[in-house]
Amino acid sequence: MTSDSVHAADAASARARLLELIKELAVVRGKVILSSGKEADYYVDLRRITLHHEASKLVGQVMLSLIDDAGVAVECAGGLTMGADPVGTAVMHAAADAGRAVDAFVVRKAQKSYGMGRQVEGPSVEGRNVVVLEDTSTTGGSALAAVEGVRNAGGNVVAVAVIVDRNTGAKEKIEAETGVPYLFAFGKDELGLN
Template structure:
């Protein structure tokens, strides 16, 4: 893991990750489209396209792991709500050797009838929540609500891209550190607004 961080507090691995997100994950559309938050935007962000090969996933995952380390976020497992969090959770687990998990949107109806796949989270497990793109943080907060009854300790939230300032406030209210790898200001796009 890189112990080097720039004067901006970003890890040295940030620029390569940002370049992938900017060139592969962001596209401007002449016709506005509706975000999950219900707002309209011309800026489409597909974080999964920025990490669609093992090499690109490793670059972005290393930057996320380095950002966590630079901010003192220690974790035993990394995950979030499927499907947005899955590639990043797997990638960060690969580059750090930590466990990964995925929170289902619907409870499994057979077998163990569980909400969470991957590692079995135990009380006291330190967890890093990730996502590809966050607009308001609702999906990540849902993942938090699903894992909280297990007695885990959520040590931080790091999305690949944060489209606004809403999620930072949302997780601050939970007392959870929030650090986006890339923000709307980095991409030069309009932020998602409180509605």
């Protein structure tokens, strides 16, 4: 086996196991109000995945593979606090495990009025290729806010990537408003949520 086919096999295995864990731990059925204000018959609580001892590592592997497979070269990964924080950290660690340097960052909801007055925390994103991450997206609002914050900090946003796409128009909205590709690891159909 070549190293590419080993990588592909590892990525497929990580993706399959992560999908199992999402179905088992993160899909909650019942009426809920989403952060967008919309009502849904289910909730995908991805913090139960991104903060889980086994799943977190898989998140990093799957998301890094997703980004690589899309041909997107990144130096930094992160997004709007708080949903994106563990996703960015997972990608950073997966990249380090693969002998690569990808820094993580956090985008605050508003610029600080004290200290250094930054909205984007962590290593500087200025002049660097950045992927904006999110655990899931309904309207795209969090990802769009993160893109704006990163661009204001001088970062070059090259993609937006989410773990689960709810198929509610976020992809189309984000691509139209940012001009960058929207990538997702899993669609709601894969989670049995049609």
